Amino acid sequence: MNYFHYVENELWCEEVPVTNIAEEVGTPFYLYSHRTLDRHFNVFDEAFADVPHIICFSSKANSNIAILRVIIKKGGGMDIVSGGELYRALLAGVDPKKVVYSGVGKREDEIRFAIENEILMFNVESSQELEIINFCAGKMNKRARISLRVNPDVDSKTHSYISTGLKENKFGINIHNAFDEYHQAKKLEHIDIIGIDCHIGSQITKVSPFLDALGRLTNLINLLREDDIDIQYLDLGGGLGITYDEENPPHPTEYAEAIISRAKGINCTFIFEPGRVIMGNAGILVSRVLYTKSNADKNFIIVDAGMNDLIRPSLYNSYHQIQAVIQKERGLFSADVVGPICESGDFLAKNRVVPRFERGDLLAVMSAGAYSFSMSSNYNSRPRVAEVLVKDDQYYVIKRRETYEDIVRGEDIPGFLQE
Numbered sequence: 001m002n003y004f005h006y007v008e009n010e011l012w013c014e015e016v017p018v019t020n021i022a023e024e025v026g027t028p029f030y031l032y033s034h035r036t037l038d039r040h041f042n043v044f045d046e047a048f049a050d051v052p053h054i055i056c057f058s059s060k061a062n063s064n065i066a067i068l069r070v071i072i073k074k075g076g077g078m079d080i081v082s083g084g085e086l087y088r089a090l091l092a093g094v095d096p097k098k099v100v101y102s103g104v105g106k107r108e109d110e111i112r113f114a115i116e117n118e119i120l121m122f123n124v125e126s127s128q129e130l131e132i133i134n135f136c137a138g139k140m141n142k143r144a145r146i147s148l149r150v151n152p153d154v155d156s157k158t159h160s161y162i163s164t165g166l167k168e169n170k171f172g173i174n175i176h177n178a179f180d181e182y183h184q185a186k187k188l189e190h191i192d193i194i195g196i197d198c199h200i201g202s203q204i205t206k207v208s209p210f211l212d213a214l215g216r217l218t219n220l221i222n223l224l225r226e227d228d229i230d231i232q233y234l235d236l237g238g239g240l241g242i243t244y245d246e247e248n249p250p251h252p253t254e255y256a257e258a259i260i261s262r263a264k265g266i267n268c269t270f271i272f273e274p275g276r277v278i279m280g281n282a283g284i285l286v287s288r289v290l291y292t293k294s295n296a297d298k299n300f301i302i303v304d305a306g307m308n309d310l311i312r313p314s315l316y317n318s319y320h321q322i323q324a325v326i327q328k329e330r331g332l333f334s335a336d337v338v339g340p341i342c343e344s345g346d347f348l349a350k351n352r353v354v355p356r357f358e359r360g361d362l363l364a365v366m367s368a369g370a371y372s373f374s375m376s377s378n379y380n381s382r383p384r385v386a387e388v389l390v391k392d393d394q395y396y397v398i399k400r401r402e403t404y405e406d407i408v409r410g411e412d413i414p415g416f417l418q419e
């Protein structure tokens with residue numbers, strides 16, 4: 001459920017007509033609903049009310065510091081995957097004791113930055129990484145808390161590019177080696193083992209893969225405890241899917257009930273790293289139709305947002321609903337909604353039945369709150385678009401549109417080229 005809705009054929013976000021924002025901010029822009037974000041967080045949080053838990057929002061889904069701030073003020077923590085994300089989380093005021101750090105390729109400077117800030121734990125993805133964390137902590141006269149990210153080898157039945165829990169994926173430590181790896185970790189002088197972690201993929205629309213993974217993790221926890229390795233945190237990652245089109249993912253309450261009942265008696269603090277389920281349907285991308293054209297057997301709607309602004313359709317062939325910001329009496333037709341980028345892969349929708357849009361119309365690309373702005377780029381030297389947050393009847397520009405100066409910032413013509 002979200003708070004993008006029609007009032008007399010006009011799309012509003014909460015109490016603000018989208019057209020008003022487009023007129024003042026220009027297009028394209030991302031538009032987020034505070035009330036939707038708030039609701040999604042609450043639903044997820046309340047679903048786990050009966051067990052100790054920390055919700056570490058996956059900040060790569062949407063890393064705007066205003067969005068992070070909303071989550072932090074609600075008691076959430078952060079799942080980070082880089083030093084840059086730690087920097088953002090700290091800027092937004094995160095409690096470092098609620099930060100978990102995942103990722104297969106943590107650099108030493110990033111590891112030191114995280115140790116210095118005393119984050120809750122590193123989700124360690126290889127034995128070499130473990131040694132480097134130990135080495136860095138020793139140099140800094142500190143201790144580092146860790147969990148091992150275990151790859152449980154379960155099929156999450158999602159798109160292969162966003163599946164992460166199969167043994168052929170690059171993520172985590174193979175479940176069969178994890179026991180030995182924990183014993184290695186126990187020998188390291190500057191390491192405290194506190195948890196176990198997995199993240200099996202994204203946009204998962206069934207409960208069973210999560211339960212399979214959980215079962216494998218709880219078995220391992222029990223084995224480790226027999227050997228005096230006390231696991232206090234059980235991090236199940238993120239991955240719960242949302243409805244883009246006709247998917248029917250489990251409601252967070254159903255997901256939570258299944259997990260809580262499967263993990264009965266395990267006596268851990270749960271950590272979850274949801275991203276998409278919190279932010280995906282809390283945002284849209286608003287774009288204006290530049291031109292329409294037809295050739296022999298195809299209609300094209302050319303809009304001012306392209307794959308540099310929203311890459312998900314090009315990257316994963318993912319589906320986003322296209323809606324008119326102002327609904328008019330006009331027929332439907334089948335068309336490709338494409339951007340201005342010089343790539344054939346630059347499309348927002350393909351062979352889609354949409355209203356007969358005309359030049360100047362505004363359209364909304366729905367479910368664009370997660371992995372959308374955060375994946376945008378300056379390709380074709382296009383300034384990144386603005387991000388706007390609506391709360392009730394007010395809106396706030398939480399990232400201004402980039403200028404041409406912004407896009408060349410840091411570039412330099414060396415002296416030998418300057419005559």
Ligand SMILES: *Cc1c(COP(=O)(O)O)cnc(C)c1O
Nearest residue numbers: 058102202238239273274275276
């Ligand atoms: C991307 C990611 C998440 C978030 O996944 P969602 O599908 O957005 O919930 C959580 N944990 C890790 C380690 C990730 O890489």
